[in-house]
Amino acid sequence: MMSILVYALHHEGAFNKNSLGAVTEGARLAVELGGECHALVLGEPAALGDELCDSLGGHGATRVFRVEGPEGLAQPVVDAMAQVIREQGHGCALFGGGLLGFEIGAGLTARLDAGVCMEVTGVRVQDGKLVAERPILQDSSVSDVHFRSDVGVIIGRLNAFEPKAASDATATVEDVSVEFAPHSLKARMVSRGEQRGADVNIEDADILVAGGRGLGKAEGFDALEDLAGVLGGAVAATRAVVDAGWYSYAAQIGQTGKTVSPKLYLAAGISGAIQHKVGMQGSEHIVAINKDANAPIFEFSDLGVVGDLNKIVPKLTEAVKARKGA
């Protein structure tokens, strides 16, 4: 018998989709292991009302440990999860994809002397134990990871675990008091979730034209906007160019951005790092333009164009305009 503890991240009155996926996955695995799936939430009491916490029961959590503490930072959660795992004897700490899961999972690994596996795309039960499946080397191979510690830490890849609200069951909510380690209170959130750039909607677009570092400069997006305009789509961006201030955060695909699955995803100057791929691989048709023939994006595009996007994109815009006008 083994029980699983899942961290559920919340913000502005709702749980993160990847956290809900992790609770769903944890509940599925707990059934096979003959144990239970529990969730831990941490934040300001006003933000973690009974109704919100109860709702994790619908995804399969039987107990929810509610901890009062500072939101949005990893180390207080490490303290809380380590305490609950020691008291309750969980055999696995599970996290959905995202940034905080990596930080908390890594901290727990050190604290509990536990094995950790990150970027996990699947988990299964084998001989009563959990085995994590982790793609490696740009997804060319998948490794099975076995744990040889009392607790296994599993950190999912973005969107690896699909949330399912299977029932209207509610979880038992228990308030847990945690004494935070001194170092865990030495990072202080000044402002959280600041939106930079225009508020654009890319999630409803059937066609997305996305730009990355290969554009060379912020002005490179002008040509993509023209192309998106004639295609009847919207413009998206990679994290690298958003962090560089070239384009709006609201248009960002991947790890800490949006997940999209349009009919057409046209990637210009994007190498195709895993952190980007996880946000767009569900697209129906993927077209990539990149001057580097070895760019990983060509491994998962349906049409790959090796060439200079500065030459190709404006001409493509003209050609699409001509075709549509015909």
Place this chain on the structure above:
Amino acid sequence: MKICVLVKEVPDAAVEKRINPSTGRLDRGGEKNLNPFDTHAIEAAMQLKEGGAVTVDEVVAVTMGPASAVRALHKAVSLGADRSVHLSDAALEGSDVNGTGYALAQVLAAEAPDLVLLGQQSDDGECYTIGAVVADHLRMPSLTQVIRIDVEDKALRCERQAEYGYDTVIVELPAVISVGDAINEPRYPSLKAIMGAKKKPLETKAAVDAGIAPERVGYEHARAHCADFTAPAAKEAGRIIEDEDTAQTVDQIVAWLDERKLLA
């Protein structure tokens, strides 16, 4: 202030990486280079040193790895580090994230830095985790994937992109900070710095010198074991067009889109 920068030698991006099927570990042969993300960490250290908001007495590059990893330290020193520490021991080979973070933390504890900087991920293992593992052992506050650092009294004001947008976090020193590649443009080392790198102090430590407990490191003691490598269901290879005549290329793209009714 003393800054330690964690660096790592990784296979050159142009080299095809593979797993050794008999050991289940990444074959780390072939051309090596300093992990590109780590050059941003060194640059961040140099900008703190040169920025004037704080007095940086020393920048120390620290790595763990086989004898060849010394080249990553030379590169780090050529980019501005004052000296370097190389943790190298056969007993450390095959350590997992847990063991590697623990071992590095022992070396760092002996250095007692005010700030530990590292790249947010390594180019080979695609893992974001070492910084947070090290921080927990050192009992220091930590933040990863930071893209801006400003000195503020005895703390750092850091910015990073997280799940819901950009966060600004004040982190008291001593601290462990991993940086993203948007934080700066790393400088190129001067020829003189490259030539002089081998003359800067380099300390090599064995596991026992660093007080590392042998039962916590190495492949045999890894808490997480990789095995059974399988190739995922391969996606059918897409069509590739090499752009030679752009007018023709564009016609081919339009025809391809048209066939799939994407120009409706």
